[in-house]
Each structure stands twice: as C-alpha cells, then as structure tokens.
Amino acid sequence: MDIRKIDDSISVAPQIAITDVSEIARLGFKTLVANRPDREEPGQPAMADIEAAAAEHGLKWVYMPVESGNITDADVDQFATMIRDADTPVFAFCRSGTRCTVLWSLSNARELEPQDILSKAQQAGYDMTGLIPRLLQHASKR
Incomplete structure (x- = not known):
C-alpha cells in the first residue's frame, strides 16, 4: 500500500485491496474515502466489499466517485464539505x-x-501545476 500524506487531515493512495483496510484502521485513520467509480477497470475490488471491511474495522465510509479527467466544481464542493465534516485523519x-x-x-x-x-501535493508525489488556472480561479473567490 502506497500511502502519501498531504497534511495532517488527509493522506491519499492508489487503489487499495480489501486486506489493506485493517492496516488503514490500525494506522489511526478514521474515514475511508473512495473517489474511484466501482468497476472502473477489470479486477478492481468491489466498493461494497471495501465498504464492508471499513465497517468491520470501525472506519467511516464515504463513496464519492469522480470521473478521471472530469472533476467538476460540484465534485470539489462536495469533497470540501466531506473533508470539513469528516472524522480525521482521512x-x-x-x-x-x-x-x-x-x-x-x-x-x-x-x-x-x-x-x-x-x-x-508535490511532497506527496503529485504534480498539480496543471491546476494553476483553476486554483487561481477558486482563490479569487476568497
């Protein structure tokens, strides 16, 4: 499992296995969020199975799938609300x-x-420079 900490409230990772959920709970995470649609590709674990493992290990489950390359402002607003209200770390x-x-x-x-x-984002291994125009657009709404 490749865990990448962004800040104290959230870490992100590539696709997890059902067997990873117990380790996620053991590490102290409180909320497990899936941003990947179910059955996006063959062989991917079913979200219902990950959800069941999350419940078994006392994690709050949030299924918030978004389409790769097509993240809308509504998706961003939903994510912001979820993070604000989530038990952390996420x-x-x-x-x-x-x-x-x-x-x-x-x-x-x-x-x-x-x-x-x-x-x-860079410290977590993700290059978000392509988002600069959208970041500035959102920043202008402060």
Whole structure:
C-alpha cells in the first residue's frame, strides 16, 4: 500500500485491496474515502466489499466517485464539505491517488495559497501545476 500524506487531515493512495483496510484502521485513520467509480477497470475490488471491511474495522465510509479527467466544481464542493465534516485523519483512494489530490487541491484553493497547495501535493508525489488556472480561479473567490 502506497500511502502519501498531504497534511495532517488527509493522506491519499492508489487503489487499495480489501486486506489493506485493517492496516488503514490500525494506522489511526478514521474515514475511508473512495473517489474511484466501482468497476472502473477489470479486477478492481468491489466498493461494497471495501465498504464492508471499513465497517468491520470501525472506519467511516464515504463513496464519492469522480470521473478521471472530469472533476467538476460540484465534485470539489462536495469533497470540501466531506473533508470539513469528516472524522480525521482521512484516507482517500482512487486509481493512482491523483483524483483525490486534485479534489483536495481545488477544495483548499479558497483557504490556502496556490504555492502551498502545489508544495504539499508535490511532497506527496503529485504534480498539480496543471491546476494553476483553476486554483487561481477558486482563490479569487476568497
């Protein structure tokens, strides 16, 4: 399992296995978020099975699938609300962790400076420079 910490409230990862859920709980995460659609690709674990494992290990489950390359402002707003209300720390996953990082980046653009967002994402191994126009757009709504 490839866990990438963005900040104290959230870490992201590529697709997890059902057997990873116990380790996620053991590490102290409180909320498990799936940003990947069910059956996006063959062989991917079923979200219902991951949800059942999350319940078994006392994790709050949030299924918030978004389409890769097509993250809308509504998706960002939904993610921001979820993070604000979630029991932290949050563990979010998708196919590669990028969608989760995009959602986190854009949902924080009204609070953090774009350079801070880019830096935190980069430290987690994700290049968000392609988001600069959208980050600035969201920042202008402060």
